[in-house]
Amino acid sequence: MGTGESVDIRALSDLCTPWCVHVVATLRVAEHIAAGTTRIEELAAASGSSSDSLHRVLRHLVGKGVFEEPTPGRFALNEPARALLDPPARLALDLDALGGRMAHAWGSLLSAVRTGEPAYDEVFGRPFWEDLQAHPDIAASFDALMGPGHGTPDPEVLVTGGWESVRTVVDVGGGTGSLLAEVLRARPTLRGTLVDLPRTVARSGEVFRSAGVAERVTTLGQSFFDALPAGADLYLLKSVLGDWPDREATAILMRCGEAARPAGRVVVLNGVSPDGEGGPSPALLMMVLVGGRERSLKEFRQVARAAGLEVQAAERQPSGRFVVECRPIRRAAGIG
Numbered sequence: 001m002g003t004g005e006s007v008d009i010r011a012l013s014d015l016c017t018p019w020c021v022h023v024v025a026t027l028r029v030a031e032h033i034a035a036g037t038t039r040i041e042e043l044a045a046a047s048g049s050s051s052d053s054l055h056r057v058l059r060h061l062v063g064k065g066v067f068e069e070p071t072p073g074r075f076a077l078n079e080p081a082r083a084l085l086d087p088p089a090r091l092a093l094d095l096d097a098l099g100g101r102m103a104h105a106w107g108s109l110l111s112a113v114r115t116g117e118p119a120y121d122e123v124f125g126r127p128f129w130e131d132l133q134a135h136p137d138i139a140a141s142f143d144a145l146m147g148p149g150h151g152t153p154d155p156e157v158l159v160t161g162g163w164e165s166v167r168t169v170v171d172v173g174g175g176t177g178s179l180l181a182e183v184l185r186a187r188p189t190l191r192g193t194l195v196d197l198p199r200t201v202a203r204s205g206e207v208f209r210s211a212g213v214a215e216r217v218t219t220l221g222q223s224f225f226d227a228l229p230a231g232a233d234l235y236l237l238k239s240v241l242g243d244w245p246d247r248e249a250t251a252i253l254m255r256c257g258e259a260a261r262p263a264g265r266v267v268v269l270n271g272v273s274p275d276g277e278g279g280p281s282p283a284l285l286m287m288v289l290v291g292g293r294e295r296s297l298k299e300f301r302q303v304a305r306a307a308g309l310e311v312q313a314a315e316r317q318p319s320g321r322f323v324v325e326c327r328p329i330r331r332a333a334g335i336g
């Protein structure tokens with residue numbers, strides 16, 4: 001921890017620069033420049049914006065080290081500006097897509113802190129998941145950011161034992177299937193089931209086809225709060241539990257445990273940190289978007305136990321991901 005002596009509170013609380021970055025990302029200014037449109041009047045015309053206002057925004061950013069203005073009114077990319085050409089980075093900043101939801105949701109932080117409850121609905125009229133349901137275009141950008149946007153997932157998801165005993169895998173809340181596709185691609189004898197909301201599962205076909213695993217996949221468009229397909233060897237929960245408060249996280253784990261009983265395993269990827277390590281800042285974004293939280297391993301053990309699961313192992317993998325493996329708690333003879 002630093003002493004904070006070098007922290008300038010005005011610079012830290014400046015909202016101007018983050019908004020300017022979001023605006024130029026939304027207007028695709030970096031793409032226009034990369035395509036050869038460099039004069040401010042032409043950039044304004046290409047992006048459908050006011051030349052004077054865009055000029056002021058770009059000059060502010062040049063002053064902050066993003067973009068260059070080699071001659072007055074003509075702009076060029078520099079290294080920081082080139083980062084805006086990266087599709088996932090741009091998607092996360094695009095105010096017309098999910099980036100706008102993430103940016104404006106911070107406006108609900110004060111209410112969230114005062115009440116301890118997410119206040120996303122104060123800004124968007126509905127809770128986050130209902131908002132996605134009501135806006136298919138925003139939901140599509142969410143799925144794109146979650147899946148391809150986060151790069152190719154590491155298929156090494158096991159903590160104890162080898163893959164020999166694993167024949168079937170269910171990816172619960174698996175998005176458009178990028179993790180399951182990699183797991184199946186790495187192990188040609190495995191079969192997999194993708195469970196997610198119907199609109200998201202509907203976007204998984206191409207992911208499985210391009211990985212060459214489509215024949216070994218079943219897709220289920222359903223809620224993970226309902227009964228899950230039973231009897232698989234492995235249930236994966238990647239970047240799911242951190243989206244939910246304890247009550248809902250317990251319910252999801254309970255559904256996994258019921259389906260995995262007696263011999264399956266439940267492996268949780270992301271959303272749990274080793275005891276003593278603070279959760280990273282995306283956990284705060286989860287707080288304002290969905291009321292979710294990063295859990296310490298100790299906190300997670302309690303949630304898992306309430307769901308009928310026992311933590312068997314937990315480790316940081318070479319990719320940096322922290323993985324926790326659980327098994328259903330054995331019931332005493334004569335019960336269940």
Ligand SMILES: C[S@@+](CC[C@H](N)C(=O)[O-])C[C@H]1O[C@@H](n2cnc3c(N)ncnc32)[C@H](O)[C@@H]1O
Nearest residue numbers: 146147173174175196197200222223224238239
């Ligand atoms: C943060 S994303 C993680 C997706 C994927 N596991 C990954 O790591 O890329 C959370 C996922 O939970 C899904 N989800 C949210 N509510 C759900 C529900 N009630 N039933 C099933 N899936 C749900 C979302 O559609 C989304 O795909």
